[in-house]
Each structure stands twice: as structure tokens, then as C-alpha cells.
Amino acid sequence: MNFRVVLGITGASGQVYGLRTLQVLREIGAEVHLIVSRTAKTTMKVEGIELKEVERMASKVYDEKDLGASVSSGSFYHNGMIIAPCSMKTASSIAYGITNNLISRAADVTLKEGRKLILLVRETPLHSGHLRTLLTLSEMGAVVMPPVPAFYTRPKSVEDIVEYTVLRALAMLGGEIEKIVREKLEEWKGLE
């Protein structure tokens, strides 16, 4: 087995982040265990992303209601979980232990097993309840990583912006995955 990553795609805007995360993971030879929430399927339609195309790339696809799936158990080993994009609803469920669907359950298990959980939380503006939730997640060990673009990289397209965020998020998984992904990322060399 090479790498194994659990990918959750939830109903926030930015479905392209989920799609590109899946593509890069497959490019680097990772086994991807995919869970797409019911609302993500609606948001995909709105944002012009084909659910079938996304699911076709995954190694295994789970229904969000399938709480008996392998990824809901800590005995299922993986190299980490990413939720891209992550809605505030799913972020809140994870923060407060409401594990009533497979995405929040798999995320909860990822944290309890001391593995990496990367959350591309997408909402703006944020009220103080959102901010408290994100602090709670950070204190629990999750990497809270809103997909906020950088411009010092001089992106020329939306694809460039998405690519940079996705690669930075994948690098947060650490270990061998980080090494491979960092080769695709240009390092900041400092000011001339």
C-alpha cells in the first residue's frame, strides 16, 4: 500500500478544491477514500462540477449516512483526512463531537487517533461563534486552513490560485506526502 487519505467534500462553496485535491492525491499514487455530503452534491451542480467525474477518480466512495464504513473506525489506518471545502456546519459538528454522518465521524476518529485533519473551512464573514468553533478545532489538533489565496506567487488564473492552496493543504499531511508535494511548490527565497 502506498498512501491512504480520507477526503470529505461538504456543501460549502469551492467544490473545485475537493476536485483538485482528489486529482493531486491520485497523481501522487494515493488511495483516496471519498465521502461527498448530500449538500456538496447540490453545490457541485451550482458550481458546474460533475459528481460522476469526482467519484470516478476515488479509490472508494462512501455514502455520508454509512456510519458502519471502514473509515469510521480507528482500526482503519490512513495518512490523514482532508475536508475540502469544509462548511461551517461540518466544522461545528466536528468541534462539538456531533458525529452523525460519516464525514464528521471519520474526522472525529482521525483526531482521536492523533492523525492529521486538514479543514479548508470556507465561510465569510465569520461571526464570533464561527471563530470560537475554529479555535476549538485548532485546540483539538485540527489544521484550520481557510482557502485564502496568496498573491505574492503572482497567480495568472483561478486554477493557479486553487493549485497553490491545494498543494499547501496536502503538504500539511506531513511525512512522505509532504516531501512529494513540496517538490511541486516553489519555496520563497526571500526578498532580492
Ligand SMILES: Cc1cc2nc3c(=O)[nH]c(=O)nc-3n(C[C@H](O)[C@H](O)[C@H](O)COP(=O)(O)O)c2cc1C
Ligand atoms: C451554493 C451553496 C453555497 C454554499 N456555500 C457555503 C459556504 O461557503 N460555507 C458554508 O459554511 N456553507 C455554505 N453553504 C451551506 C451549506 O451547504 C449548508 O450549511 C449545509 O448544511 C452543509 O452541510 P454539509 O457540511 O453536511 O455539507 C452553501 C450552500 C449552497 C447550496
